[in-house]
Amino acid sequence: MANRPYKIALNGYGRIGRCVLRALYERGAGAGLEIVALNDLADQASIEYLTRFDSTHGRFPGEVKVDGDCLHINGDCVKVLRQPTPEGIDWSGLGIDLLLECSGQYVNRAQGERFLRAGAPRVLFSQPMASEADVDATIVFGVNQERLSHGQTLVSNASCTTNCGVPLLKLLNDAIGLEQVFITTIHSAMNDQPVIDAYHHEDLRRTRSAFQSVIPVSTGLARGIERLLPELAGRIQAKAVRVPTLNVSCLDITVLTSRDTCADEVNQVMREAAASERFAGLIAYTELPHASCDFNHDPHSAIVDGSQTRSSGPRLVNLLAWFDNEWGFANRMLDVAEHYLHVINHKKDIP
Ligand SMILES: NC(=O)c1ccc[n+]([C@@H]2O[C@H](COP(=O)([O-])OP(=O)(O)OC[C@H]3O[C@@H](n4cnc5c(N)ncnc54)[C@H](OP(=O)(O)O)[C@@H]3O)[C@@H](O)[C@H]2O)c1
Known part of the structure; x- marks a missing residue:
């Protein structure tokens, strides 16, 4: 685990995006990840509302409030962005280690690389990419996470x-x-x-x-x-x-x-x-x-x-x-994200 939590952002804050955020908070203190920003097409009031109340998983077990461009969760500020394209956001300015792409709109390498060109250091996708050539690795946690290596920038969490x-x-x-x-x-x-x-x-x-x-x-x-x-x-x-x-x-x-x-x-x-x-x-x-x-x-x-x-x-x-x-997969997104960033931090390559 890093000395500081790794910083991540979410692109797409629907079923999977919201479950990822909530699953991280339900893991509680000591989690190795921190969500610093989320981007969706929705307005801030709807983002606050659907974070607090969820028909499937129940009420959020913590404090949720939007103030300005911050979604405050238990006192943390998650910056809320509303940009339809990767180029609309200065991802490097957010200081993130990893972007979790949860909109499902970016399915091949050319589309994924738009986030890299816009400053995201690396991307973990919440769906399988169109072909295996469209991604550096497809990971099923528990089976092949040892495939993650320092040089990879586009990784899929499969389905x-x-x-x-x-x-x-x-x-x-x-x-x-x-x-x-x-x-x-x-x-x-x-x-x-x-x-x-x-x-x-x-x-x-x-x-x-x-x-x-x-x-x-x-x-x-x-x-x-x-x-x-x-x-x-x-x-x-x-x-x-x-x-x-x-x-x-x-x-x-x-x-x-x-x-x-x-x-x-x-x-x-x-x-x-x-x-x-x-x-x-x-x-x-x-x-x-x-x-x-x-x-x-x-x-x-x-x-x-x-x-x-x-x-x-x-x-x-x-x-x-x-x-x-939803919940199982969102937890795997967090597992893979944390493991991937641990590998990056230790500059480990495929043996
Ligand atoms: N739900 C599951 O059980 C599940 C499980 C594993 C994997 N997945 C995969 O995860 C991905 C998302 O699924 P989901 O169920 O979370 O879908 P969802 O509930 O529809 O969420 C996607 C969110 O992304 C937003 N969005 C659309 N275009 C965007 C853009 N250009 N930039 C930023 N945000 C954008 C959508 O807004 P609008 O609604 O306004 O379009 C929506 O809020 C899909 O690839 C899906 O296959 C889903």
Whole structure:
């Protein structure tokens, strides 16, 4: 940890941006990061209001007040900016170590480099970039954070689904061996869907009311996992549906294993991972009769529901893993940010 907290800023202060800020404050004293600025298209009154009151995570557990261009949080001043382009802000003047890009609007290297040219020293993106060439590293915390190195300036925190699925698939591949993988993401509604049918999305199904239907949507999950686990390339498929809930999602994962196994062995692999130091705080295991809302505000990347593991024959296994798509992912943004800046500070390169 640095002697002083590392300074970070948020670009985009929607679901993920606000969860990142709140998660940092809920970590409390001793956090190695300090948010000095945030930028969004919203006005200051709305920013104060939606920081204080959140339909999903409840009231902010601290003092929040806007005064001038400061969002005061427990006495700290977070500078509030309202610029639609990276060039509208003097990022170097903010003295930040890292920008967390949480608007989802910058998806390739050329777009990401606009922040670097405008003075941000480095950027951590809250989504997978268009291709692996568009970023210096894509990180799933707990799996490959040792890839972070001093020379990198554009890093992706992957997706919430990748953060859930990749550690579990890696564990199963290492312990048992995987031949084929099929995943269905069952995901709560997001802000790219309308409340009532409306235009403005090229994916026609995303023009439909988020709260009326279960809606199949496109997903890049299979390709996203292959970036992290190239040993499984060409052997993964995925589909996704959005469901009318506010938050918390799950992955329904089916694997064809390389050798005979059973549900008990798969659960044992997951139980051991949940108890391990490497996955502490990242993977949890339960057999209690849960429903999705039980995991609202849960910081884990994946909570394996062992009561739902099934096998059909000796090599086909299906398992279910829950994740809070907002809170878990926001906590990983903080984990990766802190680890990345620690690596930068110690000028560590890939061995
Ligand atoms: N929500 C999740 O569960 C989740 C999980 C993991 C990753 N992600 C990823 O995180 C990204 C953000 O998702 P989200 O759910 O937080 O979306 P969101 O709630 O829509 O938040 C995005 C925010 O960025 C603002 N914004 C848009 N253009 C901007 C610009 N040019 N500069 C600054 N701010 C801008 C938006 O304002 P307007 O509303 O006015 O456009 C909005 O307030 C996406 O890439 C998403 O895939 C989301």
